[in-house]
Amino acid sequence: MSSPAKARAIMLQGTGSDVGKTVLVAGLCRVARNRGLSVRPFKPQNMSNNAAVADIPGEAMGGEIGRAQWLQALACGVPPTVDMNPVLLKPQSDIGAQVVVQGRMRGQAEARDYQTLKATLMDAVMESWQRLGQGAELVIVEGAGSPAEINLRSRDIANMGFATRADVPVVLVGDIDRGGVIASVAGTHLILPEEDRRMIVGYLINKFRGDVSLFDEGLDAITLFTGWRSFGVVPWLREAALLPSEDSVVLERAVRGEGPACKVAVPMLSRIANFDDLDPLKAESEVEVTFVPPGRAIGDDTAIVVIPGSKATISDLAMLRENGWDRDIKAVRRRGGRVVGLCGGYQMLGRTVSDPHGIEGGGTVEGLGLLDVETVLEPEKTVRNVAGFSNMYEEELSGYEIHLGRTTGPDTLRPPVTIDGVPDGAASRDGRVWGTYLHGVFAADGFRRRFLAELGVRGQGTNYRESIETALDAIAAHLEKHIDINALLAAAR
The missing domain is CATH 3.40.50.300 (P-loop containing nucleotide triphosphate hydrolases)
Known part of the structure; x- marks a missing residue:
């Protein structure tokens, strides 16, 4: 050897x-x-x-x-x-x-x-x-x-x-x-x-x-x-489009579904992180994923808004407001659409984000108020691979956590997932708004299928992990x- x-x-x-x-x-x-x-x-x-x-x-x-x-x-x-x-x-x-x-x-x-x-x-x-x-x-x-x-x-x-x-x-x-x-x-x-x-x-x-x-x-x-x-x-290499992307240059290209599509909008945050969380949705033939650039509104025909992870939650929350995306997201919610926050995006959905240790400059800022939770940024970072379970759909999950912060509040009593036996995330009373610290939630085929079925997307049979290997x-x-x-x-x- x-x-x-x-x-x-x-x-x-x-x-x-x-x-x-x-x-x-x-x-x-x-x-x-x-x-x-x-x-x-x-x-x-x-x-x-x-x-x-x-x-x-x-x-x-x-x-x-x-x-x-x-x-x-x-x-x-x-x-x-x-x-x-x-x-x-x-x-x-x-x-x-x-x-x-x-x-x-x-x-x-x-x-x-x-x-x-x-x-x-x-x-x-x-x-x-x-x-x-x-x-x-x-x-x-x-x-x-x-x-x-x-x-x-x-x-x-x-x-x-x-x-x-x-x-x-x-x-x-x-x-x-x-x-x-x-x-x-x-x-x-x-x-x-x-x-x-x-x-x-x-x-x-x-x-x-x-x-x-x-x-x-x-x-x-x-x-x-x-x-x-x-x-x-x-x-x-056409197959390269099926692999997780690292360079944010790919975000400028919409991925369109075949035929009638369930439209997913993702605000293109300035410090967007772990945007490959959206890759499993992009792989579905009846789903169209668009990363919305600054200066452009989230479309009225959007069925799902996913607020992705961020390396700078507080500044990207300000960016949401500067672009009017906060109003667009709430409009999607009023029309009966879904709003999902992943990691930093989950933190943005709450009432407040506080930074007592000055990690992102200090202070407390108002969140989007779509979930009754509040987040405190903390110096110690959680970095771990985890096994999870969807409480909403009773499906097995797996993924990882990379985050600074602790989120608490009444809506955490409706955790959308369980991570290593511990409740994680929060959901609104009607379940149309939810957030989690679990990266990789959409990579679980059973979970993704059940989630999209609620929005009228039928016949999804994509095995995401197998598609990467292929x-x-x-x-x-x-x-x-x-x-x-x-x-x-x-x-x-």
């Missing part, structure tokens, strides 16, 4: 953000697993408010990692660990983020301060890197952003800073769908210092639509400019067909 230092590794870095690295790493993890390899994912630094919970052996509470690494662990067929994503940044404002190190909150930092802090985090990254290799034959690493951000290179821990320190070969990924892929790959080669350039063993072109042979001359041009070999051209297998099959997998694995060291 390989030791941590001997486990082979390969790293995917992008010419920019959102080039598809997360899906490619997940697909390659499934390819390696299908080939009988013991494989693990790794991302030194991630920035996302879509977090997952990874259990920490011997501790009651779990730790936070990026949701993408949870997906990649699933592709590997192994439980997620905090070492798969040792540094997670959770944006709280335009210039600041919460810093999570090896699953635990380290504190807050503004962007300028974090550039200094990063240098101190490399030890934690390398410690996790060494542990992760135990029992693995292969580790597939995902970079963040682009290695061409040379102004940040001196303190980098996410791309070439890590690759050179850990001596991990790099495959550069370019996105042809956004245009300019030849220039982006060749330009990256041009501006990288020699120490970084020598780490790159080749490149991949991602998101190609149409006849791949039409890009043969493009591949020749890139190789001429860079001297790097091509590992292949990956077509547009999508991963389909992506792996595409990669086997379009990438020189043998050469890519041979480049790992």
Whole structure:
């Protein structure tokens, strides 16, 4: 069995953000697993408010990692660990983020301060890197952003800073769908210092639509400019839409149902978190999920409003009011629609949110008043995977909690769910408004089916977890067909 230092590794870095690295790493993890390899994912630094919970052996509470690494662990067929994503940044404002190190909150930092802090985090990254290799034959690493951000290179821990320190070969990924892929790959080669350039063993072109042979001359041009070999051209992967998304850019695209649709509106909060809670609803053919952007009203034909999680409950509550969404939500309620709050969204549904410890600036603000509860934000964060039960529909649930705060009040006497034997959440007398701290409630097929049936959606038979596994297998099959997998694995060291 390989030791941590001997486990082979390969790293995917992008010419920019959102080039598809997360899906490619997940697909390659499934390819390696299908080939009988013991494989693990790794991302030194991630920035996302879509977090997952990874259990920490011997501790009651779990730790936070990026949701993408949870997906990649699933592709590997192994439980997620905090070492798969040792540094997670959770944006709280335009210039600041919460810093999570090896699953635990380290504190807050503004962007300028974090550039200094990063240098101190490399030890934690390398410690996790060494542990992760135990029992693995292969580790597939995902970079963040682009290695061409040379102004940040001196303190980098996410791309070439890590690759050179850990001596991990790099495959550069370019996105042809956004245009300019030849220039982006060749330009990256041009501006990288020699120490970084020598780490790159080749490149991949991602998101190609149409006849791949039409890009043969493009591949020749890139190789001429860079001297790097091509590992292949990956077509547009339709199955990627079925996987949990981490980047909020996907929220700008409505997912429309087939035929008469039950319309679900989700306010696009400034600090929206764990929005993949809505993915199981998006997967239903008779459901249309729209993330409503600022400046646009929630439609009169909305059947369900889901207020998602938030990394900054108080400021996002103010945003609801600034956009008039508070009035829209109450109008949906008056018309007989449903209003659901998840985590931070649950807190917003109450009468007040108080912040006595100054976690979000302090003070007490008025909530939407749709539930007779009040929330007090507290310093200690609840982070754990849980088993649950729907008190409304008598269906088994599972998911996770990641929240700061305690919610109490008369409506908690009608808890919609039970988490590990303890009542959770609150519901209005008529049951049309409810909230919970349980993330993942809609992923339970039986619960989702019963919930949607009350709104006239019939015939749902989607097995959500099975659909993710099927999508991963389909992506792996595409990669086997379009990438020189043998050469890519041979480049790992």
